[in-house]
Amino acid sequence: MRLASLTASNSDILAALGVVEGVVAVDNHSDAPGLERAVRVGPDLNIDVEAVRLARPDLVLASLSVPGMERVVAGVRAAGLRTLVLDPVSVPDTLRDIREIGAAVGLPERGEAVAARLEAELRALARPFPRPPRVLVEWWPRPIIAATRDSWVTDLLATLGAVNALAERPGRSSPLTLEEVRAARPDLIVCSWCGARKLRPEVIEARGLGVPVACVPESGLGRPGPRLVEGARLIAAALARLGLESITAR
Template sequence: MTGLHVFCGPQRYTPRMLRPPRLASLVASNSDILAALGAAAWVVAADSHSDAPGLEGAVRLGPDLDIDVAALSAARPDLVLASLSVPGQERVVQRVRDAGLEVLVLDPISVHDTLADIRTIGHAVGLADRAEEVARTLDAELDTLRLPFSAPPRVLVEWWPRPIIAATRESWVTDLLERVGAVNALADRAGRSAPLTLDEVRAARPDVIVCSWCGAKRLRPEVIEARGLGVPVVAIHESGLGRPGPRLLEGARHLHAALESLVPA
């Protein structure tokens, strides 16, 4: 299921309310979207991974997969924003629903879905015009980053090293790579991500491996280099590749810079 937008709860926020909505964000990508919309100050509660500017006043709820629902309820949000882009968050969503809170659940798997989610969140919080501007700008700026490869390089984006987990076909990474002129080396493998053996990584024939470990305090591309595949490895923080929101532009710019040297003279 893609592009899932589910509200539940006793009351949906509408722009006719006399005060800004009290918002809660359970994943960093949604917090990034709210910050881009200028609504970070409306966030009364957020997961501990969210690092968007303007969240200083938000109650921290713990990791995105271990949300303190009691603390969330105590923050009295009008709307809770969740996302199934974080594997396993569906269990958190059920607990939020059981608490009687109104929740908007997003489920992006592509850049197109991400642009739609920016617009959906903007509409939900009364900032539709600003959301349209953010989405259009992101889309246009991504278009400027395409490199003129005669044969698109095959790129493998690694989310975790042990076991090796990498982005597969149903990931926004596939679209993002296409926007810069490359291809996902695992585009023939179904799903959003998959564990891989070293032989499977070798069989994918990547020209470049991207180290973008989710939740890692420090990226260590030398760990990937030590596998002996003889493939260039670049490090790009997961905030640029692992969050389906406006910061995908950062990831695309890093990909562009990393791949530019591969363009034939």
Template sequence: MDSRTVFPLRLASLVSSNSDILAALGVADWVVAADSHSDAPGLEAAVRVGPDLDIDLDAVAHARPDLVLASLSVPGMERVVDGLHERGLPTLILDPVTVADTLADIRLIGQTLGLEQKGEAVAAQLEADLTRLRATYPRPPRVLVEWWPRPIIAATRESWVTELLAGLGAVNALETRPGRSSPLTLDEVREAQPDLIVCSWCGAKKLRPEVIEARGLGVPVIAVPESGLGRPGPRLLEGARQLAAALGTLNLAPSRRAGAATARTA
């Protein structure tokens, strides 16, 4: 079944990642209500119902959606989801942690909307495109992805960032730290020994990698828009391409961690 034979549904999308998926499936024009951060093409007719953590739930209900797509990938969205349930609104709640979860969500949304073939095609293309970006390095580059500067908050083990980096031949410098993200001191950033720091501040109007550079760590810094790393959807490819390009420029000296381990076992 495809979009030529499916009866359009009235959709509400409350996070940018879901809106990006709907646009990739070709049904952005089905969206009657969207959060204020969603910038996918085709949402011009959608009523804006506020930022993801401060959704006007009554406005969502007033839009009479057949289905509300929400996500727990944004910390704090539990309250919004509870409000949707209190109003008896039909919901599809996503909670991706890995890239594999993201691909599964694309397929799930496609199936839910009667667009199974399209969902499969979009997911398969994203997976193939990401696979083509993988490279081999003298050692896996250690990358720290920073979501916010004050306090420093970065992606940790249970983040799609970890799997995305692994697919590129790199590692999340915080892969052993539990959780999806964590506040860090500057000393903890230094201890993680990143080869590359990524400025991908969520909700920031302007990325300022120079703020990170001014900390004096001597580590290369690149800016990747939140749309390319902070949204578990098809636009992860944008961030992956930027990461792959930056990783290819690194001069990877032997890891100090490896050297320390060798010294301890000598």
């Protein structure tokens, strides 16, 4: 099957399924191994639909986890290409998507195995705390944008025994003022800037909130797929470094 992947999260899923050799077109951000022969068709929000069409994919994979992807999807469908559009907002959604892609490429058993392994690896990182630590995941620094209630981040943190400090704020993400960040009372701020070449925790520390900052590459937290376990491990390690006393005191 000839495949096109327009988002890095879907490319990571295809790699975990072992089918990257069938990927004929891929977005510029995807960095899963084995994609060297695929045609690069532009950044996820600026896909060259004609280039995708010329690659003659049997199936195009897109994801609304990238804000603004709806316009790209409309263009791909207008080109008459068969498209599978995913829209995960939770960890269970992500596991479902892995299974769905596995079934779509004719490997349902492998999809089930990849999803089950991810679920088990995440559960293995769970840790009890006297009080669930409050974690704020920052997607961008200026303006401050952070993950809110309807994000897979909320479920991921719950699996680790923590809570999203913005779990009561609706939406997938939201711009915040510095006062709103302070009011969220985070015990930990995770710097996971989307599309940034370099994470700079000192920018967050300079705000004077006195909250520890941990860095997690966007590839390990901003992509709802098998690499979420990478981000989960880094957050779990950062929470362990906080110490139980500081978490209890806040």
